[in-house]
Amino acid sequence: MTNIFIDHIFAATLFKSVINIALLILCLYPIVGSFFWFAGALSYRFIKTNKRDDDWQYIPAEQQPMITIMIPAHNEEVMIEETITYLFTQLNYTNYEVLVMNDGSTDKTATIIQRLQSVYPRLRTVEIEKTRARPTPSILACTLPRVSIFSATTLIRFQKRTP
Structure with a gap:
């Protein structure tokens, strides 16, 4: 029994065979490459979504270090x-303050922050008249040794873990 495809390759000239x-x-x-990419994407997704850290230990509120969220x-x-x-309402941490650096805003950001300061006593603000695009003045205003810096458009989503 002969294989037509292989016989065709060997029956042709060298140039036709190479082509x-x-x-x-x-x-x-x-086609083969897409299967490998698909398998790699699935395995990466499986590894990332099923990776859990179950060895965490709950820190009681009195032992939590004080942090500044800037x-x-x-x-x-x-x-x-x-x-x-x-x-202030959803974060699963108790020992923190929030420091907002109002960097030369021309909209109602300052009035919103002032209104929220009366609601949340741990909210502080640093007013900067000219836009600097650097957090240096606010870092100098931080009084605590630990600082976390986030964008105003970022909503931090933590998983709630109960002790």
Whole structure:
């Protein structure tokens, strides 16, 4: 029994054989490569989503280190209230303060922050008249040894873990 495809390759001239092999590779490479990419993407997704750290230990509120959550804000009237409210109502941590750096905002960001300061006593603000695009003045205003810097448009989503 003979294989027509292989007999055809060997029956042709060397030039035709090289062209046939090149076309075969060019046609099969995307198909075979896509299967490998798909398998790699699935395995990466499986590894990332099923990776858990179950060895965490709950830190009681009296032992939690005090941290400063710093939020640089420039014309963030759309998101700043939602971000600050989330930090004070949904964050699963008790020993922190929020420092908002109002970096030369021309919208109602400053009035929103002032209104929220009466609601949340751990909310502080640093007013900067000219936009600097650097958090240096706010870092100098931090009184605590640990600082976390977030964007005003970022909503931090932590998994709630109970002891």
